[in-house]
Amino acid sequence: MQKVIKFLTTLIFLFVIVVFYFSLNKDPSYQTNSLVGKKLVELNLENFDGDYNLSTKDFKKNNFTLINFWASWCSPCRVEHPILMSLSKSKKLKLVGINFKDKKNNAKKFLNELGNPYNLIAKDEIGKKSVNFGIYGIPESILVNKEMIVIKKFIGPLNTQDYNEILKIIN
């Protein structure tokens, strides 16, 4: 009997060590792996001027679409803007910008100053619609295919590495 107790104690001890080992080596920051491969269904987005509702048809025109969440008040959005301008040159990719909790005039000034990389611009004035995309801060970008399936989610400003990765995926 004592052998069984010793064996069970060792087993539990080893299990705890293994769990701690893997948990402590795991990146504690928010992961988006669970979103990759999922289909975006509810868009419910109005365009910038409020006279057009974006539908899944807008995404089916191109093989890939990068949905970028941005605002004029967001300084990291300024940092990633040159990357978006470069991506806009690619014919295989469509860029949809979602203006997040922003004022229309400020957003327009932002685009006039830095250039407009977007094929379509939608607005999310309160931020509620962005929850459908799993957004918790900006800038964030989601690469989807024409079936609206999430291929990759980029949290934070896009950098050169992300740029190369996007080009690799779409080519």
Next chain:
Amino acid sequence: MKIIIFCFIIFLNLSSSYAAKKNIDQNQIYKNLRCLVCQGQSISDSNSDFAQTIKLVVKDLIKQGKSEKQIYTFMADKYGDWIVYKPQLNKQNFILWVLPYVILLGGGLVIFSIIRKKRKKF
């Protein structure tokens, strides 16, 4: 008369239990959702922009008639299981849910057998 009173009491009980099911405590939902941009705070505890937005979305979902479970599923679907303090049972966390019961049962069996052995000695 007794039958009428009895039926009335039954009706009151049923309607109150139905109302209890229908009335969702939004604060309870806020407490069970993690603020992803905060350090160890729930949506209920936080005043961050993210928490405020999630509160608005939860209110909307309640208005749409979604149940508490449906709201958690919606949030987990958008932000992953990390957003829910009490994650739902799935393949990844199966062991975590089952193991405490297995250990409890195993421990109980060990204690039972020790006591049994000691009793036999005496």
